[in-house]
Every structure is written in C-alpha cells, then in structure tokens.
Amino acid sequence: MKIGNVETNNAVFLAPMAGITDVTYRSICKEFGAGLTVSEMVSAKGLFYHDEKTSQLMKKAPNxxxxxxxxxxxxxDMMANVAESISEQADLIDINMGCPAPKVVKNEDGSRLMLHPDLIDEITRKSG
Ligand SMILES: Cc1cc2nc3c(=O)[nH]c(=O)nc-3n(C[C@H](O)[C@H](O)[C@H](O)COP(=O)(O)O)c2cc1C
Structure with missing residues (x-):
C-alpha cells in the first residue's frame, strides 16, 4: 500500500492506542508482520514546549x-511547527481527530476537530 511516497508491505496497520502501543508493543507487532506502526497520540503542545516525557512517546524501535x-x-501554527520539527523522526505524521477523552476535547483537540472542517483544512495545509 502507498501513502504519499511511503510504501508499506501490507495493509494491516497497528492502530494507535494511548497507554498501550508503546515502543515495545509496537516492535512486537512489527515482528508479527504489521505493515505500519503508529506512535501513541503525542501532544503537539508538549512537543512545542519541549516536554521530555512527551518526547519519549515518539521513541521508535529499530524495526x-x-x-x-x-x-x-x-x-x-503550533501543529505546523511541531510537524516540521519531527519530520525527520517519522515517515508519516498522523493527526488525531478521533479521541473523545474529556481532557482532550475540552481543549478543542481530538474528536472536537471534526466540528471545525475549516480548522482541519488549515492544520493539514500548514503541516503538509
Ligand atoms: C485504550 C485505547 C487507546 C486509544 N488511543 C488512541 C490514540 O491515541 N489515537 C487514536 O487515533 N486512536 C486511539 N484509539 C482508537 C483505536 O486506535 C481504534 O481506532 C479503535 O480502538 C477502534 O479499533 P477497531 O476498528 O479495530 O475496533 C484508542 C483506543 C483504545 C481502546
């Protein structure tokens, strides 16, 4: 499967799961044939302000x-800045638009974005 210029061996991808799909879990799934692994959701704000714990979530296994x-x-603007700064560490950058957790949606993040198509357009355009 091809996403942009990134080719995967198959179309079986490991869904991101906060608190579950850490680097060890993902590496094992990769060994068992996952075509693509995705980090847990990572706070753009945390990365923007160089929070060490947040950065750790992007740790990637060699495989x-x-x-x-x-x-x-x-x-x-913050999302675009962060996307640029992590572009070397990832083959793809995925934007979370599905998380329903109260602590996320109260900041207009996650699934709340779906209420604002214009903002989604702005984010994807600036981060592209
Ligand atoms: C504990 C847990 C954490 C999750 N965290 C994320 C996340 O960080 N980002 C995301 O896009 N989806 C997250 N999801 C949603 C999953 O990636 C997936 O879309 C959802 O579980 C539906 O999967 P299914 O279609 O295989 O049933 C999470 C789901 C669970 C159960």
Whole structure:
C-alpha cells in the first residue's frame, strides 16, 4: 500500500492506542508482520514546549519502518511547527481527530476537530 511516497508491505496497520502501543508493543507487532506502526497520540503542545516525557512517546524501535507519529492539538501554527520539527523522526505524521477523552476535547483537540472542517483544512495545509 502507498501513502504519499511511503510504501508499506501490507495493509494491516497497528492502530494507535494511548497507554498501550508503546515502543515495545509496537516492535512486537512489527515482528508479527504489521505493515505500519503508529506512535501513541503525542501532544503537539508538549512537543512545542519541549516536554521530555512527551518526547519519549515518539521513541521508535529499530524495526519500525515505516513509522508514523500521531500528534494531537488544534493550534494550526503550533501543529505546523511541531510537524516540521519531527519530520525527520517519522515517515508519516498522523493527526488525531478521533479521541473523545474529556481532557482532550475540552481543549478543542481530538474528536472536537471534526466540528471545525475549516480548522482541519488549515492544520493539514500548514503541516503538509
Ligand atoms: C485504550 C485505547 C487507546 C486509544 N488511543 C488512541 C490514540 O491515541 N489515537 C487514536 O487515533 N486512536 C486511539 N484509539 C482508537 C483505536 O486506535 C481504534 O481506532 C479503535 O480502538 C477502534 O479499533 P477497531 O476498528 O479495530 O475496533 C484508542 C483506543 C483504545 C481502546
């Protein structure tokens, strides 16, 4: 399967799961044939302010190729800045638009983005 210029061996991808799909879990899934692994969702704000714990979530195992990092946030400039700064660490950058957790949606992030198509357009355009 091809996503942009990234080719995967198959179309069986490991879904990102916060608190579950850490680097060890993902590496094992890769060994068992996952075509693509994705980091847990990573806060764009945390990365922007250089929070060490947040950065740790992007740690990648040697066998994780191709690898996607999923970020969440809603500030388009911040998202674009972060996407640029992590572009070397990931083959793909995924933007979370599905998380329903109260602590995420209260900041207009995650699934809340789906209520604002114009903002989604702005984020994807600036981060592209
Ligand atoms: C504990 C848990 C954490 C999750 N964390 C994320 C996440 O960080 N990012 C994301 O896009 N989806 C997250 N999801 C959603 C899953 O990636 C997946 O889309 C969902 O479980 C539906 O999968 P299914 O279609 O295989 O049933 C999470 C789901 C669970 C159960």
């Amino acid at each position: 994780e190729t191709p690898f996607a990092i999923q970020i969440f946030g809603s500030d388009s």
